[in-house]
Amino acid sequence: MVGQHGWYVFWRSVWGEGSDAYIVFTGTVTPIEKVPDYVRWAQQYGGDPHEHTYSQVPQDLLVELPPYVPALQSQHMALSAIGQIYSVGHSGAYGTGGDMDGSHPGIDIRVPVGTPVRAIANGIVESVGTDAGGYGRYVVIRHPNVPDPSDPASTTTLYSAYAHLSSVYVEEGAVVQKGERIALSGRTGTASGPHLHFQMDRDDAPWHPYWPFTTSEARTAGYATFDQAVNAGFGRERVLAYTVNPMLYVQAGYAPSTLVASTDAEQSSASSSASVKQAAPTLGTYISRLQSRVAERARLRAVRSRFSVVSGGVPVSVPSEEQSEEQSPAADPVPVVASRETVVSADAGQLPSSGGKYPIASVRISHDGSFAGRGWETVAVELLDADGRRVVSPAWAQDLFLRTVYGEAEFRPSILKEQNFVDGRATVKMLPRGRRTIVIQIQPLGIMSTPMAYK
Numbered sequence: 403m404v405g406q407h408g409w410y411v412f413w414r415s416v417w418g419e420g421s422d423a424y425i426v427f428t429g430t431v432t433p434i435e436k437v438p439d440y441v442r443w444a445q446q447y448g449g450d451p452h453e454h455t456y457s458q459v460p461q462d463l464l465v466e467l468p469p470y471v472p473a474l475q476s477q478h479m480a481l482s483a484i485g486q487i488y489s490v491g492h493s494g495a496y497g498t499g500g501d502m503d504g505s506h507p508g509i510d511i512r513v514p515v516g517t518p519v520r521a522i523a524n525g526i527v528e529s530v531g532t533d534a535g536g537y538g539r540y541v542v543i544r545h546p547n548v549p550d551p552s553d554p555a556s557t558t559t560l561y562s563a564y565a566h567l568s569s570v571y572v573e574e575g576a577v578v579q580k581g582e583r584i585a586l587s588g589r590t591g592t593a594s595g596p597h598l599h600f601q602m603d604r605d606d607a608p609w610h611p612y613w614p615f616t617t618s619e620a621r622t623a624g625y626a627t628f629d630q631a632v633n634a635g636f637g638r639e640r641v642l643a644y645t646v647n648p649m650l651y652v653q654a655g656y657a658p659s660t661l662v663a664s665t666d667a668e669q670s671s672a673s674s675s676a677s678v679k680q681a682a683p684t685l686g687t688y689i690s691r692l693q694s695r696v697a698e699r700a701r702l703r704a705v706r707s708r709f710s711v712v713s714g715g716v717p718v719s720v721p722s723e724e725q726s727e728e729q730s731p732a733a734d735p736v737p738v739v740a741s742r743e744t745v746v747s748a749d750a751g752q753l754p755s756s757g758g759k760y761p762i763a764s765v766r767i768s769h770d771g772s773f774a775g776r777g778w779e780t781v782a783v784e785l786l787d788a789d790g791r792r793v794v795s796p797a798w799a800q801d802l803f804l805r806t807v808y809g810e811a812e813f814r815p816s817i818l819k820e821q822n823f824v825d826g827r828a829t830v831k832m833l834p835r836g837r838r839t840i841v842i843q844i845q846p847l848g849i850m851s852t853p854m855a856y857k
Contacts, residue, residue, distance in 0.1 A: 422526065422546035427557075427659045430523045430652040431581050433564060433600045434511055436464040440485030451596055456516040456587070470509065470649035476500035487512055489597060492647040495633040505614050505631070505638040507645045508563070508601025515568050515596045517587040521578040522562050522652050523548060528610060530574055537565035537599065538591020541572060541584055542610045549656040551646050557659075558604070562648065563611035565599035566590050571803045571845055573817060583846050592628070600648050607644035614640035759797035763788040765844050767851035769832075773840070775856060778831045781842065783818060785826045794826040802844050804830060808853070809840035 438459045443449030449459065468487055474480045475491035478499040489512045490496060495504030525545040532539050542563045550558040568588025578584060589596040603612045614637030617628070625631040768782040783802070785793040798820040804813040812833040815822060822828040834840055834856070842851040 422544070422559075425524050425526065425546050425577070427545075427548045427656070428524055428580055429658045430654075430656065431520060432467050432649070432652050433519055433522050433562070434467045434513055434517060434587075434598060435520065437467050437484070437487055437511075437513055437517070439463045439465050439483075441483065444485075451512065451514040454514060456514045456518070459514065467511070469653055470647075472501035472647075472650070476503065488649075489595075492601075492645075492649070493635075493638055493641045495635070496629050497633045501647075502638075503635070504633050505635050505641050507603075507612060507614060507641045508599055509647075509649050511598045511600055513587050513596065513598055515586075515588050517598070518583050519564050519567065519585040519587055519598060521580060521582045521584050522648075523580050525562070525578055527572045527574050527576045527578060527584075528561060530570055530572065533565075533591055536591050536613070537563075537611060538593065539567040539570060539585075539588065540565040540591075540611060541567065541570055543578060543584075547659070549654075551651055551654070554654075554656060560605065560646070560651075561603040561607070561610045563599075563601045563603065565601075565611065566593045566597060569803075569805050569845070602646050602648040602651055604644050604646065612644050614638070614644075759795055760787055760793045761797050762786070762793055762799070764790075765802070765847060765849050767842055767844065767849065769842075769851065769854050771852070772855050772857040773832075773834045775834055775837060778814075778833050779854070781813075781830045781832050781851075783828045783830060783844065785823060792826040796820065796823065796826065800846065802847070805843050805845060807841050807843045807850060809838040810835035811840050811842075 438449065438451070438456075440449070440451070443459060443463050446463075447460065449463075465484060468482055468484070470488055470491075471480070472491060475488060475494060476498055478486060478489075480486055480488045480491075480499065488499070488509055490499050490506050490510040491501030491503070492506070492509050493502050493504065494500050494506045494509075496506070497503075521543055523543075523545045525543040528542040528544040530541050540563060542561055544559060544561055546559045547557050548560055550556050564585055566588055567585045567590060569586040570584070571586075572578060572584045587596065587598045593599075601611060603610050615623075615631060620628065620631040620636060623631070623636055625634065625636060631637070762785050764786045766782075766784040766786055768784070769779065773779045783804075785796050787793050802818040804816050804818070812835065814831045814833075818828050818830070832840075832842075834854075837856040839856065840854045842854075843849065
């Protein structure tokens with residue numbers, strides 16, 4: 403329980419998954435980590451982001467995302483040694499790309515389809531959706547308790563939005579950490595080319611992701627097209643009121659805050675080396691919730707008492723947690739293996755559980771190799787260790803997401819959680835869309851299946 407992360411875990415256990423109070427600001431990262439060196443990619447390999455994907459970029463041509471410099475945006479001057487990266491600036495115009503030239507809320511980052519997108523700070527997924535006429539597939543993350551760009555000595559809530567995505571790896575309500583991969587970039591919605599639209603809204607914006615005008619407002623103002631309104635700066639005052647420059651925010655280097663909890667007699671607060679202060683509810687406010695959680699843990703202890711312990715192949719009873727050490731049999735320590743009363747034998751290709759948790763190194767995707775296009779198909783997903791053996795007791799780190807890298811299909815469930823696996827194996831229903839061969843991928847591991855062909 404010592405240190406920032408100890409308090410983070412403690413308050414999370416007290417306040418529960420739905421609370422913003424335990425989300426601690428630990429700094430920011432950029433939404434994209436690596437981009438291609440477009441100049442070398444084109445010269446050496448004929449690379450074109452309109453035709454090729456991120457996975458087709460040679461690894462030695464991937465470089466760190468360069469800093470965003472507003473002064474270089476006008477007339478598409480943001481050309482570096484690796485090419486143009488920021489195609490439209492904050493409150494910019496499509497015609498010039500310039501920062502403050504129009505009313506584009508956010509920044510467009512030029513990246514090939516399939517570029518990994520990450521959360522810029524700790525937060526909670528506010529919404530996941532699809533806007534066919536605008537943002538395309540998007541994710542919005544709520545970031546409570548972060549430095550206010552207008553007054554960094556105080557805190558606020560900001561919303562980061564990531565749009566035109568090709569794939570999404572998170573669901574609404576999920577807690578994400580700074581740097582966690584949440585999606586892949588794409589060109590869905592209204593997009594002239596593949597890119598990531600990245601913006602940050604203030605807490606008082608009417609909706610998220612925020613756009614400064616509606617189609618009817620633009621037409622009433624005399625603009626025939628969407629682009630004309632943006633290039634003319636229509637609604638710019640709203641952009642400045644309800645959004646912040648997202649790249650300047652993540653580049654600001656605001657100091658992480660440290661959560662400090664206190665009793666009812668003291669005020670809970672958070673402080674940092676930059677004197678960032680944030681209010682936190684007192685312990686007394688949530689004591690009843692803590693008591694209910696203690697009662698729940700007592701119930702779970704009672705459930706565990708129905709488990710058996712196998713020692714040397716002989717079942718023995720498990721002492722209750724209330725039984726003292728003096729009441730336990732006085733004998734030499736013997737290695738014991740916890741198991742359920744109904745023991746499931748393991749085959750040669752399965753890693754038996756010994757009461758511990760085993761890391762997941764890979765997965766195996768199994769299917770019958772073809773589909774008829776007349777209904778749901780069955781796909782099996784197995785968790786594997788480093789030696790290729792099935793893990794029946796996984797050390798669960800993160801959820802797994804199913805997508806297609808070739809062909810189209812619907813999955814149920816599309817997100818595999820720990821509870822979906824029984825003895826290291828989960829069954830997924832897949833409904834093919836069309837007759838194209840299907841190749842399934844499990845993210846974030848990147849494991850692909852063998853092709854499933856139409857018959």
